[in-house]
Amino acid sequence: MDEKTISYDRIKQGGFLRQRQKEDLFSIRLRVVGGQLNADQLRTLADASEKYGRGEVHITSRQGLEVSYVSLEDAEDLLDELEEGGVRQGTCGPRVRGVVACQGNLICPRGLIDAQDIAKKIDENYFAMELPSKFKFAVTGCPASCMKPQENDLGVMGGLEPEWVEEQCSYCGLCQMACPADAIKVENGTLHYERDKCILCGQCQMICPKEAWVSSREGYTVYVGGKVGRNPRLGIRLVELVDENTLFRIIERSLEFFKKEATSGERFGDTIRRVGLEKFKAFVLE
Structure with missing residues (x-):
């Protein structure tokens, strides 16, 4: 995938956190309200984390979720598949965060x-x-x-x-x-x-x-x-x-x-x- 198809706004404002590894790896923060997820969303997360990450989903201190070890070239596909399964992208920076x-x-x-x-x-x-x-x-x-x-x-x-x-x-x-x-x-x-x-x-x-x-x-x-x-x-x-x-x-x-x-x-x-x-x-x- 052409990296140029990924907009800066979608990366910076949408919960993309660069990891410390030298490769272009990211943790992608997801939008979770009040810690609630249904079974279909959990299945979507499990499949996506195995396909694009290392099969791990991190639970944050604020009831959020992050899929880690995602390469930049896979980010767009990952987000599209998550959205199809009802899992929405998170946010970071100077904005209202997850509740x-x-x-x-x-x-x-x-x-x-x-x-x-x-x-x-x-x-x-x-x-x-x-x-x-x-x-x-x-x-x-x-x-x-x-x-x-x-x-x-x-x-x-x-x-x-x-x-x-x-x-x-x-x-x-x-x-x-x-x-x-x-x-x-x-x-x-x-x-x-x-x-x-x-x-x-x-x-x-x-x-x-x-x-x-x-x-x-x-x-x-x-x-x-x-x-x-x-x-x-x-x-x-x-x-x-x-x-x-x-x-x-x-x-x-x-x-x-x-x-x-x-x-x-x-x-x-x-x-x-x-x-x-x-x-x-x-x-x-x-």
Whole structure:
């Protein structure tokens, strides 16, 4: 195959990573949303990795996949075969990267939101969007934070604010045992709930046999400005328990702010810190 048929954009922007070998070998990053692949996609990957690589597929730290040891002359054919099997090309550089997500409430007993659905919507709207620097999303179903939303440029966490229904309560103490934040105390026929300690995990509601704990409010908690790497920083909790429309409005405005205010190569959290948190909040939450 003529190497000139492969466009620079398809290589550089599409998840091609040069390997350290002297030959022109590449690892090709693939687009995976929330770590989900079906059986047909897995078969396609297995066949393609054997045909064009060394029969290996690497799982990245962000639920992505890479086929390694691919020669430049085979890259176009590999991508075409992967796309025919429903496996799409990834991205790299200053763009929105693949979205990571847990199983959410469709599978996990502790899940409070459909994390996979939110991840798919973020991917559909923003994947590979050009930005001043790379931008990473994470969606986690509950405050257990399995997907580490605080370590991403924008993290989404499911949450539930409980409300105690006194007349339903038998004061069995199960909610106190289940609460990971020590926000509930049951003793001598009384119950005390400290909202300031509550982490919105919903464990009290899930375990209560009498339905004495009900949902007062549910939604999405948003973290912004997190990152790992050489200079890690936890993200800032921006809002608590917003609805889906508000969530996506915040995402849209955050990306607008980043495009408007960031310098080239500057990460989102560094932009917020330099410009000022209050100015960012005013722009995003107006």
